[in-house]
Amino acid sequence: MKFRIIPRLDIKGPNLVKGIHFEGLRVLGKPEDFARHYYENGADELFFQDAVASLYDRNSLHDIVKRTSSEIFIPLCVGGGLRSVDDIRAVLRAGADKVAINTEAIKRPELIREASVAFGSSTIVVSIEAIRRANGEWEALVEYGRETTGVNAVEWAKRACELGAGELMITSIDQEGTGKGYDIELTRAIASAVSVPVIAGGGCGSPADAANVITQGRADAVSMASVLHYKTIESLMEKSKSHEYQQEGNIEFLKTGRTFTQLTPCSIRDIQEAMQARNLPCRMKEAYV
Amino acid sequence: MSDIDVAIIDYGLGNLFSIKHACEHVGMSVEITHDARRVLAARGVILPGVGAFGDAMNALRRLDLVVPIRDVADRGTPLLGICLGQQLLFTESEEFGCHKGLDLIPGTVRYFPVQQMAGRMLKVPQVGWNTIELPLSRGAAGWSGSLLEGVSPGADMYFVHSCHVVPENSNAVLSQTTYGDVIFCSGSMLGNITAFQFHPERSGVVGLQIYTNFARQIHSAEAA
Numbered sequence: 001m002k003f004r005i006i007p008r009l010d011i012k013g014p015n016l017v018k019g020i021h022f023e024g025l026r027v028l029g030k031p032e033d034f035a036r037h038y039y040e041n042g043a044d045e046l047f048f049q050d051a052v053a054s055l056y057d058r059n060s061l062h063d064i065v066k067r068t069s070s071e072i073f074i075p076l077c078v079g080g081g082l083r084s085v086d087d088i089r090a091v092l093r094a095g096a097d098k099v100a101i102n103t104e105a106i107k108r109p110e111l112i113r114e115a116s117v118a119f120g121s122s123t124i125v126v127s128i129e130a131i132r133r134a135n136g137e138w139e140a141l142v143e144y145g146r147e148t149t150g151v152n153a154v155e156w157a158k159r160a161c162e163l164g165a166g167e168l169m170i171t172s173i174d175q176e177g178t179g180k181g182y183d184i185e186l187t188r189a190i191a192s193a194v195s196v197p198v199i200a201g202g203g204c205g206s207p208a209d210a211a212n213v214i215t216q217g218r219a220d221a222v223s224m225a226s227v228l229h230y231k232t233i234e235s236l237m238e239k240s241k242s243h244e245y246q247q248e249g250n251i252e253f254l255k256t257g258r259t260f261t262q263l264t265p266c267s268i269r270d271i272q273e274a275m276q277a278r279n280l281p282c283r284m285k286e287a288y289v
Numbered sequence: 290m291s292d293i294d295v296a297i298i299d300y301g302l303g304n305l306f307s308i309k310h311a312c313e314h315v316g317m318s319v320e321i322t323h324d325a326r327r328v329l330a331a332r333g334v335i336l337p338g339v340g341a342f343g344d345a346m347n348a349l350r351r352l353d354l355v356v357p358i359r360d361v362a363d364r365g366t367p368l369l370g371i372c373l374g375q376q377l378l379f380t381e382s383e384e385f386g387c388h389k390g391l392d393l394i395p396g397t398v399r400y401f402p403v404q405q406m407a408g409r410m411l412k413v414p415q416v417g418w419n420t421i422e423l424p425l426s427r428g429a430a431g432w433s434g435s436l437l438e439g440v441s442p443g444a445d446m447y448f449v450h451s452c453h454v455v456p457e458n459s460n461a462v463l464s465q466t467t468y469g470d471v472i473f474c475s476g477s478m479l480g481n482i483t484a485f486q487f488h489p490e491r492s493g494v495v496g497l498q499i500y501t502n503f504a505r506q507i508h509s510a511e512a513a
Binding site (some may be wrong): 001046073092096167195197218220221288 | 306311314344417445488490496
């Protein structure tokens with residue numbers, strides 16, 4: 001069994017975006033280009049999150065999923081704005097292999113049971129966005145980290161598994177986008193409390209962070225965004241000199257080579273090497289396509 | 290014969306669309322269907338599936354697909370089971386009580402036991418990439434002539450499952466995989482029937498090789 005590396009793509013309309021603490025979203029490019037790049041470079045799965053789906057319509061996400069799913073042959077998990085078994089069915093029909101649910105699952109936990117009965121537990125990932133509170137506990141947030149719930153994240157994780165979640169995706173809102181490393185205590189608290197696989201997310205700033213959350217946080221898989229996206233943009237810009245990656249105003253800050261976080265942009269290979277150095281098995285190969 | 294290469298059986302469970310994309314990627318024409326006539330007319334048949342064994346068998350019974358699938362197997366039509374689709378081909382399953390399967394490959398379906406590994410509990414379901422190895426029973430021929438032809442032992446495949454099959458006859462084991470201390474049958478083969486616990490359609494280019502081989506098997510079965 002291997003520890004999985006799962007690039008996370010936050011999508012708004014037709015664009016890949018990235019923020020800090022899920023706020024101040026910047027446009028980075030086309031999600032399809034990044035998805036293909038990650039598939040070709042050893043991603044074990046992809047995670048698509050519709051950043052605004054709880055708020056707006058999401059037909060464009062279905063189109064992106066459809067196009068991506070027909071040309072990449074690794075698992076694709078899609079989350080954002082899924083409120084019913086019918087919503088889930090629609091995104092699976094577009095080509096997703098799994099779905100992630102958060103907001104509606106907290107509002108109506110029975111959705112987890114309904115969805116896992118309808119599509120199998122292994123199709124249902126419960127996404128938990130957690131923020132650390134002064135009392136040392138974590139609270140689950142909803143609506144892409146915008147709203148509080150009063151729900152204890154660790155208790156909610158256990159309950160979600162009882163209801164039929166096949167995996168948990170844990171995102172620390174405190175760490176998200178900062179590059180300061182994962183919330184290891186949060187990951188460990190949840191991973192030790194449940195029997196299903198746990199994907200750690202939020203805060204990856206270097207290959208060492210990913211290895212740390214596996215060894216210390218007991219994560220079964222690691223997810224990351226900025227740290228990979230910023231490296232990927234360099235290669236996409238190089239590939240297509242006249243392409244929009246040279247033109248879009250929103251990436252001016254990248255061209256200057258300046259960042260405002262503690263990120264060390266890296267490749268999937270860099271993360272695999274950091275994992276192997278700690279004897280953490282991963283799917284490292286010479287070539288993937 | 291139908292003008293369709295592959296019928297993917299739609300009984301309401303599993304991601305049929307990934308399988309469809311993989312088939313089309315290697316040049317096969319595909320129909321997703323629960324119409325027994327279309328299943329019987331296709332040159333090859335894929336039985337997919339994700340979810341619970343008992344629910345899946347109930348769905349197949351409700352759709353009157355049990356006899357047609359057995360007919361497909363009896364006629365020598367290439368039949369490929371994937372994930373739960375592999376398990377359904379076996380005699381019975383212990384998942385949530387005892388359930389009868391299609392009984393096309395003699396054997397049972399069992400849960401993974403609770404296991405510790407390097408100080409942490411081994412997660413069930415197994416979700417992720419694991420290697421497939423060649424069992425000794427395959428002898429010198431290895432995987433040649435099977436759907437794994439061209440795949441190297443030790444290749445990584447994508448798994449999602451809580452149960453695994455145990456064929457009665459070890460000759461039906463096409464590939465094996467280790468999870469914790471359990472060495473289980475990750476691929477099985479009996480005549481024109483082949484089945485995998487992993488998802489070849491989500492296992493990168495190595496997985497696509499299996500679909501390419503399935504297309505070849507369909508065309509040589511038709512020529513015969």
